[in-house]
Amino acid sequence: MIQGTGSNVGKSTLVAGLCRAFARRGLAVRPFKPQNMSNNAAATADGGEIGRAQAVQARAAGVQPSVHMNPVLLKPETDTGAQVIVQGKRRGTLRARDYGSRKAELMPAVLDSFARVSAGADLVLVEGAGSPAEINLRAGDIANMGFAQAADVPVVLAGDIDRGGVIASLVGTHAVLEPNERERVKAFIVNKFRGEAQLFAEGEKAIVEHTGWPSLGILPWLPQAAWLPAEDALDLDRKGGRDGAAGRWKIAVPIVSRIANFDDLDPLGMEPEVELILVPPGDPLPGDADLVILPGSKATVGDLAFFRAQGWDVDLLAHRRRGGAVLGLCGGYQMLGRTISDPDGVEGRPGTVDGLGLLDVATVLTGDKITAPAAGIHLSTDTGITGYEIHLGRTEGPDCARPLLKLAGGRLDGATSPDGRVAGCYVHGLFGSDPFRRAYLAGFGAASRLAYEAQVETALDALADHVEAHLDLDRMLAIARAR
Structure with missing residues (x-):
């Protein structure tokens, strides 16, 4: 031991x-x-x-x-x-x-x-x-x-x-x-x-x-x-050593108080043409970011309040007006919707709170937890993805008619805004899939030269x-x- x-x-x-x-x-x-x-x-x-x-x-x-x-x-x-x-x-x-x-x-x-x-x-x-x-x-x-x-x-x-x-x-x-x-x-x-x-x-x-x-x-x-993927959110400081590289494409990630499954970010932080900026509480979201990723959260309703307390909701709307892209992963996806309801008090006091309103969807938190590996296709690039799901809640609404992913067995996951600039899904680990990451970054003019899985094996x-x-x-x- x-x-x-x-x-x-x-x-x-x-x-x-x-x-x-x-x-x-x-x-x-x-x-x-x-x-x-x-x-x-x-x-x-x-x-x-x-x-x-x-x-x-x-x-x-x-x-x-x-x-x-x-x-x-x-x-x-x-x-x-x-x-x-x-x-x-x-x-x-x-x-x-x-x-x-x-x-x-x-x-x-x-x-x-x-x-x-x-x-x-x-x-x-x-x-x-x-x-x-x-x-x-x-x-x-x-x-x-x-x-x-x-x-x-x-x-x-x-x-x-x-x-x-x-x-x-x-x-x-x-x-x-x-x-x-x-x-x-x-x-x-x-x-x-x-x-x-x-x-x-x-x-x-x-x-x-x-x-x-x-x-x-x-x-x-x-x-x-x-x-290697880190265990503790304190290790996000360790990833700062890769941040600040002068990449051609800038991604900003607000670090919410109960950030979860943050190794979603690892492959992006290793990309030579990507500058991954982990935004600590109290700092504004950078005005020149190409993409803002809302990460997973262990306490979505609480972290949504935390997000607003930093003024990040105002920054995100400004980013959106400038034509910037937004991606929500799991809890971040739930935050992007119109409302989050917790009728059974899964996360605390029962009730409904307003979301950020950038996706026309609504989430209901339930006691049933989905925990499973995932595989499928990213629909807009037709590239394969692998990952996993760990979440409570069900998300539905008009923007789900434009899903982000098609998973094994034909199940659809996620939602996309009509202009395609805002999207979210429940699957973690997307960016570990080299074909998807390359196609996704190419859509923003950034080339990917990283073989992530091979890099982990090398490490x-x-x-x-x-x-x-x-x-x-x-x-x-x-x-x-x-x-």
């Missing part, structure tokens, strides 16, 4: 690299994360959803993602509450304080999923969540040491040197763990090092002396890691090469086999 000294220390990326590295050695490898908190989800073939990071890790291991690879997924809807997904299915919404008192009830489902994932595997790589040093959350823990103890899994602890204080974070974690938990940690990794690793030799030695844990190595910073291979070169994987494997 790879645990971390904190959130965002690189656990997800590290596990993905290890999955690919050990799979290349001929092992049957499976990823597993007992509890995840993320609005960046993936639909699985078995009809559920898991964290996007576990889907990437499954890809790295060369296997199909399963709901059992991430049995508990928390999808934040507010600052104090989240939708709870158990073994791929929506269980309901809980406030944080209520979840804290009930999370231990989910351990049987977690252990059941772990047994299913482990069956037939040579190696299961488990990713922790947050940090085991959060001892205030230790009661009923299913994400870190609570799971490791229940499943009898050895732990490797990763620290992030890029954020500073890695000696204190590793030694401090050792200090607050219980004695039996310290014994469960078999080694540590220093992650995200920039510069010459030998310069940290004394620091590495100090960690060993203070903890008694051996080091598996110092892992340098790897720029290609930014090519996974580079990551595997990286961990092979800098970490003691033989020792890690020995730790796992000694379980």
Whole structure:
């Protein structure tokens, strides 16, 4: 089990690299994360959803993602509450304080999923969540040491040197763990090092002396890691490194408070001729954007109010008057309509709110959730698309007579304005389809030279090469086999 000294220390990326590295050695490898908190989800073939990071890790291991690879997924809807997904299915919404008192009830489902994932595997790589040093959350823990103890899994602890204080974070974690938990940690990794690793030799030695844990190595910073879909919305800052490139075609994306499935943007951010601008709260939408994309949202009604509070509704109307194009994805599609109704209080207080009115459609939020892979045709370019659906709600109206997509089985999805400048649909992942993305960008005069899926594979291979070169994987494997 790879645990971390904190959130965002690189656990997800590290596990993905290890999955690919050990799979290349001929092992049957499976990823597993007992509890995840993320609005960046993936639909699985078995009809559920898991964290996007576990889907990437499954890809790295060369296997199909399963709901059992991430049995508990928390999808934040507010600052104090989240939708709870158990073994791929929506269980309901809980406030944080209520979840804290009930999370231990989910351990049987977690252990059941772990047994299913482990069956037939040579190696299961488990990713922790947050940090085991959060001892205030230790009661009923299913994400870190609570799971490791229940499943009898050895732990490797990763620290992030890029954020500073890695000696204190590793030694401090050792200090607050219980004695039996310290014994469960078999080694540590220093992650995200920039510069010459030998310069940290004394620091590495100090960690060993203070903890008694051996080091598996110092892992340098790897720029290609930014090519992989991120798990946390905090990683949108990471994508800023690709933003600002002087592309011929400018896309603006307002970052709403509960943005979901934001890896929809990844292929666009990698395109040389595209300048992807992620607009933070408080900043206006740029007046010279060619396209504004309204991304997915975990709380559509709340994020629509947030959108208006930034003045983005005024900016979007001005963009539209200038002849700019608008695309809404899932929750963003719902926002573009005339109204959003929530009669059953799925997202909060029952009622109806006005949408942005750029599409002549109306949405009714329902309790039935659609979670499934998707494939079909983008009708205006006649190019194939693949992706997935994860959404609540039904959208209907006159503009649906001009659907954006025709999906497998003949089902139509989405809507388009009469002049073709505003469109939306429920399918995520559209821009990962190279033929569609090339045709779509060509319609705006931008050439696409990116082979996105090949780029992801290149990144996974580079990551595997990286961990092979800098970490003691033989020792890690020995730790796992000694379980």
